[in-house]
Amino acid sequence: MSFREKSAWISFITLLVVFGFYFVSFSASLVAGGRLETTPSVVSAATAGMVVHAGFISLFSLLVVALIVSVVVLNIIVAVRSPAEAKSPQDERERLIALKAKRPAYFVLATFAWLSIAVLFLGGGAWVLANAVFFAIWLGELTNYGAQIYLYRRGA
Amino acid sequence: MSGNGITNHIRRLRFERGEMTQQALAERIGVTRQTVNAIEANKYSPSLEIAFRIANVFAVPLEQVFQYGEAPSKNK
Numbered sequence: 001m002s003f004r005e006k007s008a009w010i011s012f013i014t015l016l017v018v019f020g021f022y023f024v025s026f027s028a029s030l031v032a033g034g035r036l037e038t039t040p041s042v043v044s045a046a047t048a049g050m051v052v053h054a055g056f057i058s059l060f061s062l063l064v065v066a067l068i069v070s071v072v073v074l075n076i077i078v079a080v081r082s083p084a085e086a087k088s089p090q091d092e093r094e095r096l097i098a099l100k101a102k103r104p105a106y107f108v109l110a111t112f113a114w115l116s117i118a119v120l121f122l123g124g125g126a127w128v129l130a131n132a133v134f135f136a137i138w139l140g141e142l143t144n145y146g147a148q149i150y151l152y153r154r155g156a
Numbered sequence: 157m158s159g160n161g162i163t164n165h166i167r168r169l170r171f172e173r174g175e176m177t178q179q180a181l182a183e184r185i186g187v188t189r190q191t192v193n194a195i196e197a198n199k200y201s202p203s204l205e206i207a208f209r210i211a212n213v214f215a216v217p218l219e220q221v222f223q224y225g226e227a228p229s230k231n232k
Contacts, residue, residue, distance in 0.1 A: 155200055
């Protein structure tokens with residue numbers, strides 16, 4: 001397995017685990033609330049009258065740091081095991097794989113970004129809409145790395 | 157990119173050059189070993205530039221490395 005395929009696996013799994021946890025927690029809070037609106041421990045933000053959920057902002061920040069640290073550390077471990085490959089630039093097949101993976105990723109991102117507008121019609125506020133858009137970005141990134149892994153496994 | 161009608165004799169050419177490894181060939185043409193493996197297995201068709209580099213390594217004309225036979229048309 002090449003360095004860049006391992007790197008794609010690292011990004012895919014860490015994204016899936018870290019923000020999978022976030023969205024499971026977020027969904028659980030929506031189910032517990034019974035509606036698409038934030039209620040408990042709400043703080044007002046001065047800008048644009050937005051309402052944010054302090055607990056989830058903290059969790060989100062923590063998970064972003066966890067994601068960055070995990071990806072960096074795991075990539076360093078993989079790079080140490082194959083330093084020459086890690087230092088070399090992408091070859092043409094790797095560039096093609098990266099480009100080809102962007103297509104389904106964009107489709108998923110665009111589809112779910114459009115669908116997130118439905119949140120407003122379901123009575124969700126800005127906080128839920130923001131999470132729906134973030135969910136679309138997350139799915140798009142998972143599709144990107146998933147497609148890369150598929151193409152690496154297939155050969156190209 | 158497999159099944160496009162392009163085949164190659166890289167495996168045989170490597171064998172004839174003292175069992176040159178995929179890694180050694182990869183280093184000489186500036187790609188990863190996995191890419192050489194994908195080319196050799198007809199899973200990936202390289203660019204013209206890489207194809208010429210491979211031919212140069214073996215010091216043979218391009219057509220002795222790669223061959224093209226019409227792939228079955230999907231439109232028929």
